[in-house]
Amino acid sequence: MELRMLAYVVAIAEEGTISGAARRLHLTQPTLSRQLRDLERRLSVDLFARKGRGLVPTVAGHALVRRATTVLAEAEAALDDVRLAAQGMTGRLTITFAGSGINGPLCETLGRVRTELPGVDLRLEESFSDADMSQGVLDGRYDLAVQRLPVRDARLSTRVWWREPLTLFLPAGHALARTAEPAPLTVLGEIPLVLWPREVSTRSYDEIIALCHQAGVVPRIGAEGRSAQTLLALVAAGFGGTVIADSHRALRRAGVATRVLEGTSTTQHLVWRAEEPNPLVERFRAIAGLA
Numbered sequence: 001m002e003l004r005m006l007a008y009v010v011a012i013a014e015e016g017t018i019s020g021a022a023r024r025l026h027l028t029q030p031t032l033s034r035q036l037r038d039l040e041r042r043l044s045v046d047l048f049a050r051k052g053r054g055l056v057p058t059v060a061g062h063a064l065v066r067r068a069t070t071v072l073a074e075a076e077a078a079l080d081d082v083r084l085a086a087q088g089m090t091g092r093l094t095i096t097f098a099g100s101g102i103n104g105p106l107c108e109t110l111g112r113v114r115t116e117l118p119g120v121d122l123r124l125e126e127s128f129s130d131a132d133m134s135q136g137v138l139d140g141r142y143d144l145a146v147q148r149l150p151v152r153d154a155r156l157s158t159r160v161w162w163r164e165p166l167t168l169f170l171p172a173g174h175a176l177a178r179t180a181e182p183a184p185l186t187v188l189g190e191i192p193l194v195l196w197p198r199e200v201s202t203r204s205y206d207e208i209i210a211l212c213h214q215a216g217v218v219p220r221i222g223a224e225g226r227s228a229q230t231l232l233a234l235v236a237a238g239f240g241g242t243v244i245a246d247s248h249r250a251l252r253r254a255g256v257a258t259r260v261l262e263g264t265s266t267t268q269h270l271v272w273r274a275e276e277p278n279p280l281v282e283r284f285r286a287i288a289g290l291a
Contacts, residue, residue, distance in 0.1 A: 001039075003075055006068035008035055009047060013065045016054040086279060093280040094123040094142050096133045099228040100245035101146035101268055102126070104162055109288045116287065120280060128196065128226065130203050137271055143278050145271040148245070149203045157274045159290045166211075166264035169232060169248065169256050170241035177257035184262050189217025192240030194231050197224045208243050211264070232256055 011021040012032075022032040040047055047061035057065055093113075097106060113122060125142070127133045134151035136142040150158050168187065170177050176187055188211060198205040212219040222240030225231040228251065231242040236255035245266050249258060270290055272281050285291045 003072065005035065005039055006072055008032060009039070009064055010068050010072065012036065012048060012055060013057050013061065016056070018055065091278070091280050092121040092123060093144070093278070093284060094125065095144045095146065096125045096127045096136055096142045097146040098128070098130070098133070098148060099126060100148065100247055103247035103250045104164070104268060105288070106146050112287050113284060117283065128201050130201070134271060137273055143272065143281055144284060146268060147271060148266050148268055150269050150271045155274050156271055158269045158271050161268045161270050161288070161290060163265050163267045164246045165260045166243055166266050167246040167249070168241050168243055168259045168261055169235050170259070171235055171238050172255050172257045176259065180259060182262045183259040185211055185215035186217060188212050188215055188219065188243070192220045192222025194223045194225060194234045194240045194242040195221060197226065200226055211243065
């Protein structure tokens with residue numbers, strides 16, 4: 001049964017006459033009368049009975065009107081959902097991010113998305129692997145990634161979101177913590193390093209080792225940790241220093257001091273599929289100022 005037929009039945013029930021319903025539906029009275037007769041013939045029931053100068057639903061008519069009202073409301077809601085989804089106002093948006101990413105502008109942007117797009121189902125997943133984040137965008141697990149070291153792939157679009165220095169987080173009682181002045185890279189040879197396991201975050205691990213080689217020092221590994229919180233806890237416990245993005249200061253770990261590493265910079269990128277059909281990606285980029 002077509003939706004328009006349901007709309008005809010509801011209009012007749014609400015108006016109480018064929019003529020009133022025809023005016024409301026912008027149909028001629030004979031046309032609406034014929035449509036009603038055809039429907040009653042198909043259903044083999046009378047949907048309306050005469051009462052005075054008007055029409056009232058029969059028992060069967062009441063049953064159809066109740067169900068038709070629900071169906072028409074759901075159909076209209078479905079159309080609204082389609083329009084809003086096409087405008088990037090509803091739907092699901094899945095974002096993966098590194099620990100350093102959530103401490104920067106991403107956090108504020110997520111708050112704005114929740115406020116400005118309340119109909120969006122926002123899914124968040126933290127990751128420790130740049131390669132996995134990029135691959136997740138490519139295979140559709142994620143719509144967006146916020147990461148330092150995206151994989152180079154023509155199927156990915158990337159935009160620089162923000163830059164910040166790399167910082168040496170070290171035990172508060174260590175001799176290198178007596179000043180908060182920026183530190184030369186050579187200090188990496190003066191303290192054991194607390195690093196990500198290479199199998200967890202290969203590119204981050206290699207980046208720090210490369211800084212040591214650049215400074216002409218041999219790195220000493222004091223411990224390994226699989227999250228920023230663990231790295232900082234090990235630093236506070238005296239296992240050594242860790243080199244991570246400066247925005248991790250926001251964690252305010254007790255027993256840890258910081259010194260920016262001179263001449264270093266790390267970049268957070270927003271990454272999405274180059275041919276992205278999800279309008280929410282464009283909406284997110286606009287809110288983030290990256291459209």
